[in-house]
Amino acid sequence: xxxxxxxxxxxxxxxxxxxxxxxxxxxxxxxxxxxxxxxxxxxxxxxxxxxxxxxxxxxxxxxxxxxxxxxxxxxxxxxxxxxxxxxxxxxxxxxxxxxxxxxxxxxxxxxxxxxxxxxxxxxxxxxxxxxxxxxxxxxxxxxxxxxxxxxxxxxxxxxx
Numbered sequence: 001x002x003x004x005x006x007x008x009x010x011x012x013x014x015x016x017x018x019x020x021x022x023x024x025x026x027x028x029x030x031x032x033x034x035x036x037x038x039x040x041x042x043x044x045x046x047x048x049x050x051x052x053x054x055x056x057x058x059x060x061x062x063x064x065x066x067x068x069x070x071x072x073x074x075x076x077x078x079x080x081x082x083x084x085x086x087x088x089x090x091x092x093x094x095x096x097x098x099x100x101x102x103x104x105x106x107x108x109x110x111x112x113x114x115x116x117x118x119x120x121x122x123x124x125x126x127x128x129x130x131x132x133x134x135x136x137x138x139x140x141x142x143x144x145x146x147x148x149x150x151x152x153x154x155x156x157x158x159x160x
Contacts, residue, residue, distance in 0.1 A: 044066065045064055045112070047140065048061075048063040048064075048065070049136070050152065051154055056126060057126065058086075058124045058126065060123075061120075062082055062120045063119045064118045065112075068114060072112050073112075074112070075110075075142055076141060078103040078105050078108070080141055082138055082139060084122060085097070086134055088132060088133075097124075131155075134153065134154055136153075137149060138151075
């Protein structure tokens with residue numbers, strides 16, 4: 001009986017170990033050492049920022065497209081890739097994406113192939129906003145993407 005249990009455990013361990021060393025996935029893996037990756041130069045990445053407001057939420061869509069003919073690398077110092085700040089007509093901050101959130105403090109690398117994009121979507125859930133103009137500003141937080149910021153403005157109409 002003890003020998004049968006020992007054999008079952010041993011066979012299970014060998015099966016698990018054997019399966020863990022095989023790569024059966026079809027996902028493409030990019031090894032930085034095998035592919036030439038170039039640093040980001042100004043205007044090689046195109047930033048698009050859309051704001052879609054509604055009564056009780058505002059949706060933000062951020063897109064970063066590699067306009068160059070080469071693969072580009074972005075390094076982030078935490079798991080936070082961008083910051084979004086919304087201000088009202090008095091310049092007061094009414095929403096900051098990172099406020100109240102925690103981000104891991106680990107170096108993260110993103111590789112963007114030529115012509116490809118990275119996209120993020122965030123939703124800010126809020127009460128009905130007071131009427132008036134609002135401005136949202138997004139900033140990409142990679143140290144290689146200096147000056148990758150964009151603003152978008154919209155107006156909340158007054159109820160008549």
